[in-house]
Amino acid sequence: MLASVIRLPFAAVLRITRFRWMGACVLLLALPLAALAQGGAAQAPAPVRFGILPLGGAFESRNDWDPVLADLSRAIGRPVSVLSVTSYEALEQAIQRNEVDMAFLSGRMALDAVTQRRMQVVAQVTRHDGLPGYRALLLARKTGPLNTLSGLLADPERWRLARGESRSVSGFIVPQLQLFLPHHIAMETRFVSEVVGTHQFTALAVANGEADVATNNTADFERFRGQFPVEAARLHVIWESELIPHAQIVVRRDYPAELQRKVQAFLVDYARGKGPRGDAERANLKALHDLAGFLAADNSSLLPAAKLAYQLARQSAMTAQWVNDAARLNRLQRIDSSYAEQSAALREPGRH
Known part of the structure; x- marks a missing residue:
């Protein structure tokens, strides 16, 4: 982009x-x-x-x-x-x-x-x-064809998704980890279409009928209500996550x-x-x-983020297709080892 x-x-x-x-x-x-005239002066x-x-x-x-x-x-x-x-x-x-x-x-x-x-x-x-954190959200239109979480999970191929980038904790990582993968839904492939953008962009996409469901979070949706009250009034929350630091x-x-x-x-x-x-x-x-x-x-303070990334990597490995069980086990062992090393480094005195 x-x-x-x-x-x-x-x-x-x-x-x-x-x-x-x-x-x-x-x-x-x-x-x-x-x-510009000072370009030749002392640095x-x-x-x-x-x-x-x-x-x-x-x-x-x-x-x-x-x-x-x-x-x-x-x-x-x-x-x-x-x-x-x-x-x-x-x-x-x-x-x-x-x-x-x-x-x-x-x-x-x-x-x-x-x-x-x-x-x-x-x-x-x-x-x-x-609060020590915020929560990821899923937003839908109050009067749209999709207005319940059960309807979303039952037939994801029917709906258009507006989500955050893959590095966004509330816009991708947490919804993928805590909701979609446990229901055997990969956000990137199961929806009829998807658009990727900021939290403001995803909320507007659903409010204006350009998407059916959007990832967001409590902090940014509260801000969205103040900036776009008319559009926000068309939306409601159908899912929220555990607390995110x-x-x-x-x-x-x-x-x-x-x-x-x-x-x-x-x-x-x-x-x-x-x-x-x-x-x-x-x-x-x-x-x-x-x-x-x-x-x-x-x-x-990044240990919770490291744990989320670790859980997502394990969940993705468990639900992926592998040539055999040994390949899956090898991948899981590498994930565990990498997480242990990362956690130790984050706790190490003198590196923060």
């Missing part, structure tokens, strides 16, 4: 021009001439490049994060630039290319960043409901320890103060997916 990529420093912007090329929406930023500190998990539109996500990241920039004394994309895949590719120094990621992507891309967890988000903030492992401490201290203290400044910070977080704040965390 082509992605809209937004990289902009927290500096004055004269103009944003939108155009389309090869089907991708690209945002061009015209920077002040003064900034400023390199910006911290912050990658944003695509929960809504790329431009909307960037705007939501702007106030918090502007405060972060002041706190650590370095500019912060934003990478906002339209897909999990685009963000994953940017991390692989070392174009991201710090990121807001859900469990599976954070797990991959830590175990494969030399990043580490510094904080985990909290929400106003006080909240997303994490990860930072490059090779960043100086002092900078990592500053980042973590900023996040942990953010929106906890009194007075106008604290009120403004709390308003920033509430607009940002209704977050309440951040808790100090390390790589061990």
Whole structure:
């Protein structure tokens, strides 16, 4: 999928021009001439490049994060630039290319960043409901031909699915693991058609009659209700999952320890103060997916995500077709061994 990529420093912007090329929406930023004129001056500190998990539109996500990241920039004394994309895949590719120094990621992507891309967890988000996580959902139209879970499971080949990308915990991994595979339904192959996108995209697809059922989650559906009340009123929940741990903030492992401490201290203290400044910070977080704040965390906070990935791999292996039982057993043993090694690494002191 082509992605809209937004990289902009927290500096004055004269103009944003939108155009389309090869089907991708690209945002061009015209920077002040003064900034260009300073090219020959002393080198400023390199910006911290912050990658944003695509929960809504790329431009909307960037705007939501702007106030918090502007405060972060002041706190650590370095500019912060934003990478906002339209897909999990685009963000994953940017991390692989070392174009991201710090990121807001859900469990599976954070797990991959830590175990494969030399990043580490510094904080985990909290929400106003006080719960340690959120739940995956399935949405259907209240008045559509499909409005019950039993109807979905009885004849999946009849229905059109709108789901998240394969790295999305609530948009794919948890529904596949906790609902569909136990009923011998593979999300990728059993439905008459499928479309893949953000949680906002999947909810709109069902609300507008372009799909019959959508994966989503409690946090994003609550946000969807506020942004699209007319469309949300057409939908209802037909299934919800067990609790899923909240997303994490990860930072490059090779960043100086002092900078990592500053980042973590900023996040942990953010929106906890009194007075106008604290009120403004709390308003920033509430607009940002209704977050309440951040808790100090390390790589061990990814153990639930590792367990989910392990369970999904085992469930997929158990339901797949194999040439013989020995091949299946060999695959399961490799899955068990990999999970044991991963869990030990996430608990290892000094790596978080």
